[in-house]
Amino acid sequence: MAVDNPSHLRKQVLSWGTSNLRDLPWRRTRDPWTILVSETMLQQTQVSRVVERLPVVLNEFPDPATCAASTVGDVVTVWAGLGYNRRPVMLHRAATQIVSDHAGAVPSGLKDLLALPGVGPYTARAVRAFAFELSAAVVDTNIGRFYARIHGRKLSAREVQQFADEAAPEDQPWLWNQSIMELGALVCTKRSPMCDACPVVDLCAWVGEGDDPAQGSAAVSVPQTRFEGSDRQLRGRLVDVLRASPLALSEIAATMQTDADRAELILAGLQGDGLVVVKDRQARLP
Numbered sequence: 001m002a003v004d005n006p007s008h009l010r011k012q013v014l015s016w017g018t019s020n021l022r023d024l025p026w027r028r029t030r031d032p033w034t035i036l037v038s039e040t041m042l043q044q045t046q047v048s049r050v051v052e053r054l055p056v057v058l059n060e061f062p063d064p065a066t067c068a069a070s071t072v073g074d075v076v077t078v079w080a081g082l083g084y085n086r087r088p089v090m091l092h093r094a095a096t097q098i099v100s101d102h103a104g105a106v107p108s109g110l111k112d113l114l115a116l117p118g119v120g121p122y123t124a125r126a127v128r129a130f131a132f133e134l135s136a137a138v139v140d141t142n143i144g145r146f147y148a149r150i151h152g153r154k155l156s157a158r159e160v161q162q163f164a165d166e167a168a169p170e171d172q173p174w175l176w177n178q179s180i181m182e183l184g185a186l187v188c189t190k191r192s193p194m195c196d197a198c199p200v201v202d203l204c205a206w207v208g209e210g211d212d213p214a215q216g217s218a219a220v221s222v223p224q225t226r227f228e229g230s231d232r233q234l235r236g237r238l239v240d241v242l243r244a245s246p247l248a249l250s251e252i253a254a255t256m257q258t259d260a261d262r263a264e265l266i267l268a269g270l271q272g273d274g275l276v277v278v279k280d281r282q283a284r285l286p
């Protein structure tokens, strides 16, 4: 089932977006590296935090070549406060590949983008649409939720992308993707959708009545597991300390505030992810 009236959907969403997009730093540029970095940050970090930290990261790494010439540890250090520290490791790997395979310029082809470490279907399409203004149907959690509700049922990942592809206009890829994403973020919100203010309420199969079809639908984010006491928290504690200086292995468990066996497992995980190296009985950033 496609959206009943895709041209009406396009017209309404584009018109709403023209007057409602928030002024955000990554919407003021078409620089592909800035878009790649900001989209990497936005994957798992709040908009307000990304607004604050993006200039700091770009000041250190204004282009892929600068990032690739730095150490992984440099990128992880500048990433402080953003969480999910595998992302700077992957960003460094992507920068290295951009330099080696694309002469330092972020590629625009979907296949080339998807081949970059850490770049998945969302980020690849976001770079195409938001940096190069090339046609692409971006699917993030806001858009996944929006399409599930419009269709009134849970969707598979293939269906969400298919509906997004069908709805996307050939022209205005930047405005279209920003608008539909923003509509999901500001109007078709996770907990309290504002159907009365929705520009496509007449196309919506759900309209906020009964069970939310977005729950359990593909591309829709699931609640985070508890952070307090999690491996994620303990990993973060160690990486935070290593940003300042190397640490003796004998101090790892105390730094993580856990027992030696768990500390050893978490340390091995961090090494496997390329976030920590162990040398001379010390843990350090790579």
Ligand code: SF4
Pocket: 146, 149, 150, 187, 188, 189, 193, 194, 195, 196, 198, 199, 200, 201, 204, 205, 206, 207, 208
């Ligand atoms: S009518 Fe309500 S549920 Fe449907 S798309 Fe609009 S905000 Fe979302």
